[in-house]
Amino acid sequence: MDQQGFHESVIEAAIAGEREALNLLWQQTRRWVAVILLAHKPRDADLDDLLQVVAMQVCRKITEVREPKAFKSWLRTVAINAAREEGRKTTRRKQSMLKLVGMEKADQRVPLGADIEATDSDESKRIYHAAMSLPAGYREPILLRCMRSMSYHQIGEVLELPTTTIETRIARGRRMLKELLKQQEQQSTTQANTKAVQTVGGMR
Secondary structure, three states: OOOOOOOHHHHHHHHOOOHHHHHHHHHHHHHHHHHHHHHHOEOOOOHHHHHHHHHHHHHHHHHHOOOHHHHHHHHHHHHHHHHHHHHHHHHHHHHHHHHHOOOOOOOOOOOEOOOHHHOOOHHHHHHHHHHHOOOHHHHHHHHHHHHHOOOHHHHHHHHOOOHHHHHHHHHHHHHHHHHHHHHHHHHHHHHHHHHHHHHHHHHO
């Protein structure tokens, strides 16, 4: 059994309809699914709710998986679709609210984000949110590497990409993340300086 807990015998039994195997399989893969959801869900979406949605889909549709080797790819697709559907729901709710107040032509993009409970300090929160603003092709490998401590090979298997591609994306993603954090720090410094000047000016 590998680090993500994908045991072929358990998958086979789950596909065959054995409830105990299905429960075990979900326990083995739940944390991995959570990382996929975090990489794709809208900011305000509840992670536990989405996990429940995915769990229900697994229970209902796992028989569609033709062979154990296809399970990882299938499960990842289910998780991404659940996150994206929640994103569409969020967009529709936002559009309805904008229409209600006569602002339906306003910017309707749903910002990327994630539950801040996944982090344990202000600095890690800042880095985590910055990572969430990366393009999806870089965001997901970064999260799988940092949050699940997965190897490049394991990430490549999950995303169905060559290991060399994963290495390149993580390296580029890190550079993008560092640049983004640097820009944020510069903006914060500029804002703080502006505020200080305004404060001093107001005291004269």
